[in-house]
Amino acid sequence: METNTKTKDNYGALLAKAKRIDTTQGGGNGYPRHLQVGYTADTMAELRELYEAATADGHEVDVVMLHRRDGWALWERHNRGSEHDLGDDRWMEGASNDECSLTMMAGDDCDKEAFDLICGVGYELEDMADLFTKAKAVRELADELPDPDELDGEEQVEVFIDTNNWTINYTVKTGQNGYSYDTHQYCTALIITEKEEDEEDED
Numbered sequence: 001m002e003t004n005t006k007t008k009d010n011y012g013a014l015l016a017k018a019k020r021i022d023t024t025q026g027g028g029n030g031y032p033r034h035l036q037v038g039y040t041a042d043t044m045a046e047l048r049e050l051y052e053a054a055t056a057d058g059h060e061v062d063v064v065m066l067h068r069r070d071g072w073a074l075w076e077r078h079n080r081g082s083e084h085d086l087g088d089d090r091w092m093e094g095a096s097n098d099e100c101s102l103t104m105m106a107g108d109d110c111d112k113e114a115f116d117l118i119c120g121v122g123y124e125l126e127d128m129a130d131l132f133t134k135a136k137a138v139r140e141l142a143d144e145l146p147d148p149d150e151l152d153g154e155e156q157v158e159v160f161i162d163t164n165n166w167t168i169n170y171t172v173k174t175g176q177n178g179y180s181y182d183t184h185q186y187c188t189a190l191i192i193t194e195k196e197e198d199e200e201d202e203d
Helices: 002-017 044-056 110-118 128-144
Strands: 019-025 036-040 060-069 075-081 099-105 156-162 167-173 179-181 184-193
Touching: 002 044, 019 060, 019 184, 036 060, 036 075, 044 060, 044 184, 075 184, 099 110, 110 128, 128 167, 167 179
Parallel strands: 019 075
Antiparallel strands: 019 036, 036 184, 060 075, 060 184, 099 156, 156 167, 179 184
């Protein structure tokens, strides 16, 4: 029984540390429908730890992707997943049609990264006006890029950039759970259905 007690203690401590949030069924513009309590955290590592502790203790755990807009009290549940969606790069993948992504690592040069992205392979200078426009865009983007000196070891920051005006939409750091863009917020959470205690567990 000592192992079970340790497992429960670990699960209880991690659950208390997690952020408790109220979630609703997706597609209702944030209105209350089939409410469920969810648990989330700032990092994917914290979510993985809670997932592992909860399943080890015998509880049923669903991994869900959440979305809400500014002003909504509730998070909407979308795209139920599995433990495979708890990786450190979960929110570093994908970009829309008007976006491109740039991966920043420790030691990178912001000026070079911005120049290569805007004036890279295939770019042909049209005229002097185009030169000045591109130079301005490179300078402004370089100034907005994350500071590579703040990254350690293998840490990366994925920068999602609007190619229409070369501005940053949002960034996601290695292990970060979710992101905010415009009036929208996204993250991963766990819906935990706790097992019923039997007499053996109560002893």
